[in-house]
Amino acid sequence: MKKIIIIGHKNPDTDSIVSSSIAEHYFKNILKIDAKACCAGELNNETKFVLNQFGVQAPQLLKTLKSDDKIILVDHNEFGQAIDGLQVGHIERIVDHHKLTMQTEQPIFVRIDPIGSTASVLAKMYAEAGKKIPTNMAKLMLAGILSDTLNLNSPTTTAEDKKLVKELNKLAKLNLKEFVADLFAAKSSLQGISLETLITQDYKDFKMGKYKVGIAVWETTNPESVLAEKENLIKLLAEKKAQDKLDRIIFMLVDIIKQNSLLFIVSEEEQELLKKVFARKISGNEMFLPGVVSRKKQIVPQLTEALSK
Structure with missing residues (x-):
């Protein structure tokens, strides 16, 4: 057997x-x-x-x-x-x-x-x-x-x-x-990590209503090292969104020490959705979410509810 x-x-x-x-x-x-x-x-x-x-x-x-x-x-x-x-x-x-x-x-x-x-x-x-x-x-x-x-x-x-x-x-x-x-x-280490890996290493697809949504997460004690590559990462996210035929894509940069997140905004579609769900200001293609560190509990259910209506 x-x-x-x-x-x-x-x-x-x-x-x-x-x-x-x-x-x-x-x-x-x-x-x-x-x-x-x-x-x-x-x-x-x-x-x-x-x-x-x-x-x-x-x-x-x-x-x-x-x-x-x-x-x-x-x-x-x-x-x-x-x-x-x-x-x-x-x-x-x-x-x-x-x-x-x-x-x-x-x-x-x-x-x-x-x-x-x-x-x-x-x-x-x-x-x-x-x-x-x-x-x-x-x-x-x-x-x-x-x-x-x-x-x-x-x-x-x-x-x-x-x-x-x-x-x-x-x-x-x-x-x-x-x-x-x-x-x-070790979790925060960028050794051997390409920008492509940054957005795919902890990435999951979700079915939310009729929409296919990709959410990438990077957890780190040093968010500044990733923020320095924000514009390049947003470009790669847009390419992945088109290539995988996603309706929305989000990158979640989690600060393990300060217990907060930055969401990188790829297009007006994501901007509209995130403003509706979290009602927070967007500046420089990013949204700051204090106290938010969990994709599973603090991002996915909220987006699923909004996209299922």
Whole structure:
């Protein structure tokens, strides 16, 4: 029997990658399912730091699926964000923390919790199975949670995430202050990052009413380094909008330290939408949003509501 493939979304972030590796351990050792972690895109600098720090091998890169592959999706459940070639019939299970959007032809196992990361969901699954979490898995879980919740500061953070971090670090024994500083330094690093990568590394497509909307995010402790390239980035965003036949495209520059965002405005279409939704001033092709750091909770629902009317 073929191994079941565990895979996260395209343009994978740290939670997507570590959750694939954690899920492989869980399904192999607890449910006795022959599964293999893979990834649907190149690793970012933060994820490379995490895997190197903990001596974990990167999941195998997979570009497309075969007709007889069986899949466990982690950290996503939208076809627009999934590996090329994914069909409903491929999907055996979903483990996620985003709203459910997929419809399947047959009943499948779905585990989705309203929590800060997929790593959090997997930590709960170990506890529910009555199994001790291995130290190396606890370290990966901490990386996934702290990355996805911006060190428990994102509005996606729950009381459960905070409790899990405390419990997991009893096993991992990390200096969390130092680890988070190193994690965010890697997240912010522009080493080896082209302008094209800046807008595609953490990019997702969304269906909002009848509209297709692309939202790119760059989280950093040094937003000035990205702001210096604003005009070039806006040009690239406009090209991507035309090439991918998007109705709207938005770039969200998140300041991790100050906990705010700048949205880069590509055209009058985005300007009209963002003014309607957030009612804030636009100056120099950018809109400042204080306290906004989460695409999932503070951008996508608001835009979806506006474009679905």
